[in-house]
Amino acid sequence: MTTSAKRRLEVQLGPVRLKNPVMPASGCFGFGREYSRFYALDRLGAIAIKATTKEPRFGNPTPRVAETPAGMLNAIGLQNPGLEAVLEQELPWLAQFDVPVIANIAGSTVDDYVYVAEKISTAPNVAALELNISCPNVKCGGIAFGTDPHIAAQLTKAVKGVSQVPVFVKLSPNVSNIVAIATAVEEAGADGLSMINTLLGMRIDLKTKQPILANGSGGLSGPAIKPVAIRMIYEVSQHVSIPIIGMGGIQSAEDVVEFFLAGASAVAIGTANFVDPYICPKIIDELQSLLDRMGVEYIHDLTGMGWKHGSAKA
Amino acid sequence: MTTSAKRRLEVQLGPVRLKNPVMPASGCFGFGREYSRFYALDRLGAIAIKATTKEPRFGNPTPRVAETPAGMLNAIGLQNPGLEAVLEQELPWLAQFDVPVIANIAGSTVDDYVYVAEKISTAPNVAALELNISCPNVKCGGIAFGTDPHIAAQLTKAVKGVSQVPVFVKLSPNVSNIVAIATAVEEAGADGLSMINTLLGMRIDLKTKQPILANGSGGLSGPAIKPVAIRMIYEVSQHVSIPIIGMGGIQSAEDVVEFFLAGASAVAIGTANFVDPYICPKIIDELQSLLDRMGVEYIHDLTGMGWKHGSAKA
Amino acid sequence: MSETFTQPMMNRPGVPQVSLLTVTSNSPVARQVYRMTLKGDGVQAMVEPGQFVHIKCGSSASPLLRRPLSICDVDRKKRELTIIYRVEGEGTRYLSTLQSEDMVDVLGPLGNGFPLGNRDKADRVLIVGGGVGVPPLYYLSKCLSKRGARVTHILGFNSQEDSFLTDDFHQLGETYVTTMDGSLGHKGIVTDIMAHWPPESWQAVYACGPLPMLKAIEQHMAGAYQTEVYLSLERRMGCGIGACLACVCHTPDSAISYKKVCTDGPVFKLGEVIL
Amino acid sequence: MSETFTQPMMNRPGVPQVSLLTVTSNSPVARQVYRMTLKGDGVQAMVEPGQFVHIKCGSSASPLLRRPLSICDVDRKKRELTIIYRVEGEGTRYLSTLQSEDMVDVLGPLGNGFPLGNRDKADRVLIVGGGVGVPPLYYLSKCLSKRGARVTHILGFNSQEDSFLTDDFHQLGETYVTTMDGSLGHKGIVTDIMAHWPPESWQAVYACGPLPMLKAIEQHMAGAYQTEVYLSLERRMGCGIGACLACVCHTPDSAISYKKVCTDGPVFKLGEVIL
Numbered sequence A, B: 001m002t003t004s005a006k007r008r009l010e011v012q013l014g015p016v017r018l019k020n021p022v023m024p025a026s027g028c029f030g031f032g033r034e035y036s037r038f039y040a041l042d043r044l045g046a047i048a049i050k051a052t053t054k055e056p057r058f059g060n061p062t063p064r065v066a067e068t069p070a071g072m073l074n075a076i077g078l079q080n081p082g083l084e085a086v087l088e089q090e091l092p093w094l095a096q097f098d099v100p101v102i103a104n105i106a107g108s109t110v111d112d113y114v115y116v117a118e119k120i121s122t123a124p125n126v127a128a129l130e131l132n133i134s135c136p137n138v139k140c141g142g143i144a145f146g147t148d149p150h151i152a153a154q155l156t157k158a159v160k161g162v163s164q165v166p167v168f169v170k171l172s173p174n175v176s177n178i179v180a181i182a183t184a185v186e187e188a189g190a191d192g193l194s195m196i197n198t199l200l201g202m203r204i205d206l207k208t209k210q211p212i213l214a215n216g217s218g219g220l221s222g223p224a225i226k227p228v229a230i231r232m233i234y235e236v237s238q239h240v241s242i243p244i245i246g247m248g249g250i251q252s253a254e255d256v257v258e259f260f261l262a263g264a265s266a267v268a269i270g271t272a273n274f275v276d277p278y279i280c281p282k283i284i285d286e287l288q289s290l291l292d293r294m295g296v297e298y299i300h301d302l303t304g305m306g307w308k309h310g311s312a313k314a
Numbered sequence C, D: 001m002s003e004t005f006t007q008p009m010m011n012r013p014g015v016p017q018v019s020l021l022t023v024t025s026n027s028p029v030a031r032q033v034y035r036m037t038l039k040g041d042g043v044q045a046m047v048e049p050g051q052f053v054h055i056k057c058g059s060s061a062s063p064l065l066r067r068p069l070s071i072c073d074v075d076r077k078k079r080e081l082t083i084i085y086r087v088e089g090e091g092t093r094y095l096s097t098l099q100s101e102d103m104v105d106v107l108g109p110l111g112n113g114f115p116l117g118n119r120d121k122a123d124r125v126l127i128v129g130g131g132v133g134v135p136p137l138y139y140l141s142k143c144l145s146k147r148g149a150r151v152t153h154i155l156g157f158n159s160q161e162d163s164f165l166t167d168d169f170h171q172l173g174e175t176y177v178t179t180m181d182g183s184l185g186h187k188g189i190v191t192d193i194m195a196h197w198p199p200e201s202w203q204a205v206y207a208c209g210p211l212p213m214l215k216a217i218e219q220h221m222a223g224a225y226q227t228e229v230y231l232s233l234e235r236r237m238g239c240g241i242g243a244c245l246a247c248v249c250h251t252p253d254s255a256i257s258y259k260k261v262c263t264d265g266p267v268f269k270l271g272e273v274i275l
């Protein structure tokens, strides 16, 4: 491989360099153990781990998932083993792989977030934090942070104050004005954005006449939400100068390129891991030949091309 | 047919009685002429006509549609022949059918809406107005009305002041708090709600590297958005006492029942008309046998059953 | 499926309807290009060259919309319809996987086709096609030939590997082929060949193909007022039946005047719409 | 498709992998219930009774998720896997349309199956199945019979029309059938039959079926501490491999302790999880 061939997938997320732009999305990959049976995790650009909270959580009652046209609903409810177990078991286990970890963190008060952020950001293989301010599944939880620019900015500032590593803020799509939230957290010091988290949705069972999910509503993910993600990234990327990790329904190398054109600098793949456990390394391979066919040398050259040289406006 | 069999699909939308709950959605059925070649329009519960504006409009440049997983984007741009032509040609033509018309109206100022509402509500076959405060396609247009509770309420009040017929307000799903908008327009005098209009979305073409739609972004409709619609109707119907016309991705009689369980009192079918021109009368037929199988006598008994007798909360 | 629903005007010529047709063959005829034949009563309604059908690709919610494909040939005795399609995306890829006996949900015939007018033996007619614009011209040429018109064809492709139907056209009349790389016929584009005759030599010109080709033909024929020129357009479509306004194009009359490609077209007289 | 991607541990017994299998037969065995056989190298990995496979239903984005279906039988020589499924919704409806030669994308084998333990000739073993919980028990019973255990089966269905595999079970050992309407065998439910023997008469009990049935068995076996009881559970799943936490159930240890049905189960020892 020539140097340029090796480096064509490299991307820079602010201070964080990734060997390729593809990472599994938080909550869709656990802490990597299960997928390590399918391929060597070193192949990934990064790994976004399951949201970690201060205390261990069981999460919501089951059923926790339901299917929708080209999508799925989940209401896992932030089940996770808690900060201590993540620091003592999961992160050290992941350290055997040459892959940076993006630690997704959640909480229900600013103090919770600050507590988790301070501790987890000191782990040697944590390259960045991802503030989950948008998880729609936990009652009285994240949702409020993600829908108000002020509150989102306050939280960002507090976490930035203690974090040893760059902080990415993961935005909720369930808002009237995504640009307002994005610019508020940028001003508050965010090093980057992750977008989008799931849309709020529901399915009702005709037999029981009740919502399928025990929690009632849940988060919609998968291909169905891709056009919403593309629209939001296209808009936000024109108003901020921090990098964006794009996600929402990615299933193929073509989808990855579409997210780059909209304005993403890296991508995360969630639901598609459930459909095909090999999807991440497959897409990484396919990106090489897709760039060849498109005559593109470096993938980072594609970021924002959808609006940089065009006249169309969102 | 026994009386009860005939009346089992009847629904009451406030003061408006429909022989069945199924109507084509605004913008997906023109003014009915095209579909009258496929079946007798009298079969429909009602017809929601294409958004009418004060002046004729050409709308957006093409391409105006793009496909997405289990959905489509449109940016038609409110193309319509204008109030005068609708009053003089389209509504009189529709009057040959025994079917109430729900006149969808749009504008870019309160005065525009009031002008159209006053005139169109006097047409003999217009049974209700549907205020399109949410169309995402027209720059500086409807979008602002639909995302601010105050502005939405003001507009509703102004239109209510001049309308001769009940006024339904069609809500935009692109908001942080749909309940706040819904309760604001209810207080302002709305006789009912239509929900949901399209989600904002975008697709980018890998060959041209530009958005597929000439307008950039467009409105996402079709099965992909069904869980979002169900969630919003489930939430809103618990907070308002006016009837809701549900829509968003309906493709089958089962889908119709799901919308009723969530809280709808009637439904509109949009995108599915493009896939199958017979879809509306087909669903009306299938509803009969579905109610049989479910052991339900009157469809209106299903409204809100998803939360009325359950414990799950959104 | 749709067949169970009462269709008041089943199988009447020209009246659009939904029918389930059975695949009788489906095989490649050029690089990424397939020819499919479909059989069923619904075919009886398909009469006009230049019309199209709107095909549901699979029964799932994705891909959602129908795909417009031109009628390439009709055998009303065998109740068989031919389409030729290039694999572009998800919909046509699905079609390419179908085998004999599979069923396809077809809405059609749709649109206004090529007017045959009073073409007769005295007439010299030119047919110009490019790429996947070629298929509808085959049925057109057959209809014109039946009336005795003397038809000349010019067919443009990217290369030999992309060419199809050239032998069939040869059998109907004089046929010139152009390819961009010269691998078959003349190296160049269709208007290179058109330039050999004065525009007025034709009583009628019919064309279907990419927009730049249609624009070049419009320019070439600009002064030939005696010649009837018909162009078939493409637009992304929603409904295909005139209801959604996805497929409009401007007309010269005013800033808001328009025609719908799906019902007013896809074939328009030169000048009727702005290309 | 997945086959092109390097799978480091292809076809090794017990190791889950993605394989494209070929349908060799697919036909109804009861009302809305189908039996499908699938052939391919991937089958070599399927060894444990009670494990399941996760099947992609179609190649489009909808339906999106895989569907979990139990391994009903495995013929490693013929490289053939049997599944039996009831048509419930979109995914299983799709499966029911498949024909010989069609390809299916299968992830498996998944989960922990029924432990065979040290079952031998001296052992009396009870197998209890209800509805579409019956399929995995067939392969289990075959494996137990091979070891010489004396196996008794109780199979519950709604009615005769819904029953399947009863003859096959008869060939493996004593078999009782119950139906809700009495149209086949005993009118009633499986625990009616279980009541004929003291719970301690079995060295082991294996069960799979609807939750109320499993709960009734749990109650019935409550005092029989000498008997090993294994129950196979169902949960809506996302990944099927332990990553998404869709499929958890509580364990008695604490308010936050849990097991995953997809990887810790689907088979659990009685008392291991809260039903």
Ligand SMILES: Cc1cc2nc3c(=O)[nH]c(=O)nc-3n(C[C@H](O)[C@H](O)[C@H](O)COP(=O)(O)OP(=O)(O)OC[C@H]3O[C@@H](n4cnc5c(N)ncnc54)[C@H](O)[C@@H]3O)c2cc1C
Binding pocket: B066, B067, C052, C063, C065, C066, C067, C068, C069, C070, C071, C084, C085, C086, C087, C088, C089, C090, C091, C092, C093, C132, C133, C135, C136, C233, C234, C235, C236, C237, C266
């Ligand atoms: C009247 C008419 C007749 C046509 N006849 C033929 C024919 O005979 N043979 C042939 O190969 N092609 C023909 N086309 C083009 C054909 O419709 C597209 O290639 C096809 O729809 C692409 O679908 P896809 O799913 O493979 O691609 P995708 O890119 O996945 O399609 C996504 C969406 O875009 C639409 N779309 C994409 N490209 C086009 C296009 N060029 N024109 C219109 N819609 C498009 C699709 O219909 C679909 O809604 C015709 C188009 C029109 C409008």
Ligand SMILES: Cc1cc2nc3c(=O)[nH]c(=O)nc-3n(C[C@H](O)[C@H](O)[C@H](O)COP(=O)(O)OP(=O)(O)OC[C@H]3O[C@@H](n4cnc5c(N)ncnc54)[C@H](O)[C@@H]3O)c2cc1C
Binding pocket: A066, A067, D052, D063, D065, D066, D067, D068, D069, D070, D071, D084, D085, D086, D087, D088, D089, D090, D091, D092, D093, D132, D133, D135, D136, D233, D234, D235, D236, D237, D266
């Ligand atoms: C470990 C395991 C083994 C199973 N083995 C069998 C078997 O051998 N034979 C058989 O007929 N059925 C079996 N089932 C049930 C089977 O998975 C469902 O009937 C099937 O997934 C329904 O899919 P659908 O698309 O037809 O229905 P839909 O209702 O359209 O499915 C929608 C979604 O809900 C999920 N779902 C619906 N019902 C169930 C269910 N009962 N259990 C789990 N997920 C469900 C689907 O997987 C899908 O994600 C098993 C389930 C599990 C968990």
Ligand SMILES: Cc1cc2nc3c(=O)[nH]c(=O)nc-3n(C[C@H](O)[C@H](O)[C@H](O)COP(=O)(O)O)c2cc1C
Binding pocket: A025, A026, A027, A028, A050, A051, A074, A076, A078, A104, A132, A135, A170, A196, A197, A198, A220, A221, A222, A223, A225, A247, A248, A249, A250, A268, A269, A270, A271, A272, D238, D244
């Ligand atoms: C089962 C499941 C669990 C998830 N858990 C988390 C989580 O813990 N933290 C988080 O920020 N996002 C979580 N997400 C959201 C995903 O990270 C991602 O933003 C979203 O699913 C959109 O991407 P996709 O369409 O590729 O799945 C979860 C998604 C799913 C489907």
Ligand SMILES: Cc1cc2nc3c(=O)[nH]c(=O)nc-3n(C[C@H](O)[C@H](O)[C@H](O)COP(=O)(O)O)c2cc1C
Binding pocket: B025, B026, B027, B028, B050, B051, B074, B076, B078, B104, B132, B135, B170, B196, B197, B198, B220, B221, B222, B223, B225, B247, B248, B249, B250, B268, B269, B270, B271, B272, C238, C244
């Ligand atoms: C092509 C198209 C045009 C539309 N035009 C209008 C319109 O003029 N006014 C309006 O209120 N909604 C309009 N809508 C929105 C629909 O009425 C409906 O709310 C939405 O499409 C969701 O329903 P569906 O998923 O069944 O299509 C349009 C939708 C489509 C697809």
Ligand code: FES
Binding pocket: C236, C237, C238, C239, C240, C241, C242, C243, C244, C245, C246, C247, C248, C260, C261, C262, C263
């Ligand atoms: S495609 Fe709908 S009007 Fe032409």
Ligand code: FES
Binding pocket: D236, D237, D238, D239, D240, D241, D242, D243, D244, D245, D246, D247, D248, D260, D261, D262, D263
């Ligand atoms: S289904 Fe994903 S953890 Fe069990």
